[in-house]
Amino acid sequence: MNSDIKSDIKLGVKIMPRDVILDTQGRAVEVSMRSNGFADLAECRVGKYIEIILNTSDVNKARSEVERMLKEGGLYNPLIEKYEIYS
Amino acid sequence: MSFKVGIIRFLGTNCDADVKKWMTLKSHRAVYLWFENQFNVNDYDMLIIPGGFSHGDYLRCGALAAHTPVMKSVKEFATKGKPILGICNGFQILCEAGLLPGVLLKNDLQKFKDEWAMLKVIQNRSPFLQGTKKDQVIKLAIAHGEGKYFAETETLNKLVDNNQIWLTYENNPNGSVLNIAGITNENKNVCGLMPHPERALFEWMGSTDGMYFL
Numbered sequence: 001m002n003s004d005i006k007s008d009i010k011l012g013v014k015i016m017p018r019d020v021i022l023d024t025q026g027r028a029v030e031v032s033m034r035s036n037g038f039a040d041l042a043e044c045r046v047g048k049y050i051e052i053i054l055n056t057s058d059v060n061k062a063r064s065e066v067e068r069m070l071k072e073g074g075l076y077n078p079l080i081e082k083y084e085i086y087s
Numbered sequence: 088m089s090f091k092v093g094i095i096r097f098l099g100t101n102c103d104a105d106v107k108k109w110m111t112l113k114s115h116r117a118v119y120l121w122f123e124n125q126f127n128v129n130d131y132d133m134l135i136i137p138g139g140f141s142h143g144d145y146l147r148c149g150a151l152a153a154h155t156p157v158m159k160s161v162k163e164f165a166t167k168g169k170p171i172l173g174i175c176n177g178f179q180i181l182c183e184a185g186l187l188p189g190v191l192l193k194n195d196l197q198k199f200k201d202e203w204a205m206l207k208v209i210q211n212r213s214p215f216l217q218g219t220k221k222d223q224v225i226k227l228a229i230a231h232g233e234g235k236y237f238a239e240t241e242t243l244n245k246l247v248d249n250n251q252i253w254l255t256y257e258n259n260p261n262g263s264v265l266n267i268a269g270i271t272n273e274n275k276n277v278c279g280l281m282p283h284p285e286r287a288l289f290e291w292m293g294s295t296d297g298m299y300f301l
Binding site: 025046 | 123142143145146151154155156
């Protein structure tokens with residue numbers, strides 16, 4: 001096997017406002033949807049989804065790199081946001 | 088001629104008072120209309136959707152405003168062929184509402200631009216700029232973060248073929264395709280532009296070219 005060949009790994013990070021935070025954007029979307037007649041709507045929250053492609057074939061390494069981006073790289077703010085990593 | 092003008096206000100509209108002052112200077116009678124209410128389209132001769140940051144620019148600029156009750160009446164007003172002008176965020180709202188084609192994206196280099204812009208009048212058949220000559224250059228202020236006009240090639244071809252390109256930038260400040268600063272719908276009664284005519288009314292403002300508008 002040729003060890004020079006590296007395949008990329010794509011991970012997704014969903015970042016959402018923490019439940020205790022008033023999500024003004026989510027609230028604005030929610031009010032808009034409800035006023036447009038979507039009566040069953042209970043709540044909207046707006047976050048972001050970031051796709052990160054890493055130059056590695058090691059899943060664990062990729063995951064820990066993304067964890068570092070979140071915690072050390074400022075990808076999220078733990079005071080107001082929470083995250084989930086998707087593979 | 089004096090018109091009755093409806094100025095539409097959303098949460099976060101902030102150029103409404105300037106637009107009202109502008110209309111008063113032009114001897115029109117202007118009243119404010121609130122986004123939560125529909126209105127009788129026969130009560131007004133003309134509508135203006137002023138700039139600002141409607142509904143916090145949340146979701147996409149103009150997206151939430153485009154789906155409010157007042158827009159049902161605005162669409163009816165448009166169908167009747169009556170004049171509607173959208174300025175800056177108002178232009179974005181008209182695009183999101185489907186009354187104008189295309190979309191306004193984040194400026195090139197991600198920069199908010201507030202500066203003077205020289206604009207060429209490509210066609211003066213819209214109801215709003217009949218006081219100008221074709222190819223005349225006017226000076227208006229721009230102030231936007233999302234003003235880069237974009238549309239698919241097919242739409243752009245249509246805009247050109249139907250003379251829907253209204254104003255173009257002489258020095259494209261934001262990366263708009265075909266240097267587009269303002270467009271009209273096919274009927275020429277719905278018009279949108281990113282620059283602010285209401286900010287160019289007196290010499291001390293730096294330009295009086297806003298007075299060319301209806």
